[in-house]
Amino acid sequence: MNKSFCLTVFCFLLLLLYQTGVAQNSVTLPTEKAKIVEQLKDELVKSRGTACFLKGVNFRERSKHINDALSDLDPMLVGKHVVFGKEWLNHVGSGKPLSNRQFEVWRDRADRVYDAYTELTGRTPAGGTKVFIDLRAEKDFGVADSDSENVKHPPAHAHAGINVICFNCDAPSFRNTLQSVAAGSWDRPMMHELAHVFAFRTNWNVDAESIAEFLPSYIMETIRGANYGNGRFSFAGRRHRQSEQNRAFRNFQNAQIEAFNPNHQSPGCAYEFYLHGLVDKVGWETYKKAFRSYDDKNYVPQNEYKGDRKTVQARDFLDRLERFSGKRDVLRSLPDKGELLDKYFAVTTIAKVPPKNEPPQKTETPAIAATPPPAETQAPDTGRPYMNDLIQKLNGEQ
Numbered sequence: 001m002n003k004s005f006c007l008t009v010f011c012f013l014l015l016l017l018y019q020t021g022v023a024q025n026s027v028t029l030p031t032e033k034a035k036i037v038e039q040l041k042d043e044l045v046k047s048r049g050t051a052c053f054l055k056g057v058n059f060r061e062r063s064k065h066i067n068d069a070l071s072d073l074d075p076m077l078v079g080k081h082v083v084f085g086k087e088w089l090n091h092v093g094s095g096k097p098l099s100n101r102q103f104e105v106w107r108d109r110a111d112r113v114y115d116a117y118t119e120l121t122g123r124t125p126a127g128g129t130k131v132f133i134d135l136r137a138e139k140d141f142g143v144a145d146s147d148s149e150n151v152k153h154p155p156a157h158a159h160a161g162i163n164v165i166c167f168n169c170d171a172p173s174f175r176n177t178l179q180s181v182a183a184g185s186w187d188r189p190m191m192h193e194l195a196h197v198f199a200f201r202t203n204w205n206v207d208a209e210s211i212a213e214f215l216p217s218y219i220m221e222t223i224r225g226a227n228y229g230n231g232r233f234s235f236a237g238r239r240h241r242q243s244e245q246n247r248a249f250r251n252f253q254n255a256q257i258e259a260f261n262p263n264h265q266s267p268g269c270a271y272e273f274y275l276h277g278l279v280d281k282v283g284w285e286t287y288k289k290a291f292r293s294y295d296d297k298n299y300v301p302q303n304e305y306k307g308d309r310k311t312v313q314a315r316d317f318l319d320r321l322e323r324f325s326g327k328r329d330v331l332r333s334l335p336d337k338g339e340l341l342d343k344y345f346a347v348t349t350i351a352k353v354p355p356k357n358e359p360p361q362k363t364e365t366p367a368i369a370a371t372p373p374p375a376e377t378q379a380p381d382t383g384r385p386y387m388n389d390l391i392q393k394l395n396g397e398q
Contacts, residue, residue, distance in 0.1 A: 027075050076107075082130055087135040098181060120287065123198055123291075186226050
């Protein structure tokens with residue numbers, strides 16, 4: 001009796017020890033997987049984000065891939081806010097592009113970027129569900145439509161959805177990412193795609209690419225040692241943001257010539273130019289207040305605009321920055337004197353929002369006519385010397 005009991009206890013302890021060992025070497029995320037799959041369903045229904053970039057919209061196939069990719073994970077793949085699919089182990093480990101330690105540093109930096117974006121915007125995308133970092137082959141990616149001009153362009157190295165980032169492991173730029181991370185970079189693609197995740201379905205996401213290029217500036221200026229670390233994106237701190245502002249203005253100029261290039265969209269470049277430039281005028285704390293005001297049900301906008309969606313959203317966000325800064329006509333203090341706003345975000349009606357219990361008083365103003373694009377060479381502008389100074393300065397910086 002005693003021997004049989006002891007044998008049973010011994011076997012039970014062995015089983016418990018084995019299960020503990022398995023638990024220490026793998027992680028299951030049933031709740032997270034269910035949430036990610038549910039978000040995928042929502043995304044497929046609305047045909048947004050990742051659904052546009054991966055071939056096919058078969059929910060069963062897609063959900064099976066997610067469940068497989070997130071089953072019995074190596075703990076190394078699981079961060080505080082992000083979780084990498086198992087396919088990443090093909091590129092991590094002894095004799096592979098990234099060592100375990102290099103990958104863990106990159107994963108932890110992605111978590112820090114997430115925390116910084118939350119600090120700036122006040123958001124936790126998808127209710128705080130971990131962001132799924134997927135890895136797929138070139139054959140899984142479709143050809144995407146640009147947001148404007150309906151221009152087709154080939155698969156990129158990475159795309160973002162509601163709560164998913166998908167890297168294209170066959171793209172040459174993916175190998176560059178691995179080399180950059182191995183060399184100690186914080187990695188521009190990860191910062192950029194995480195910014196997309198934070199901006200999805202917000203009223204301040206006027207131009208997706210402009211926002212995704214702007215938000216990393218907060219990382220550069222608030223986290224010591226943060227850097228893009230590759231080529232022209234190697235600046236850090238305030239110098240990084242100034243470089244990005246200059247790039248946005250150059251893209252704005254190029255857009256008028258390369259009108260069919262989806263990477264050069266004049267309204268988006270103008271918006272990014274303001275986002276970068278106003279930080280020095282109003283400070284990051286003003287941006288935090290502006291982002292959070294969208295969740296404040298008691299917030300009353302200063303003006304009501306009539307125009308296309310991007311125009312209304314851009315002017316509303318810039319109004320919020322001005323309001324929370326406590327400064328007047330802050331846009332006119334930038335080198336372009338507000339001209340890019342008037343040109344690319346023209347409105348037909350501006351209505352001052354009255355105090356409560358008072359009827360609105362609308363002031364009709366004619367639409368601002370768009371000026372024709374300049375010639376391929378930037379000619380001097382005798383009527384706007386401040387623009388000439390800015391053009392000379394930016395063209396002189398490489």
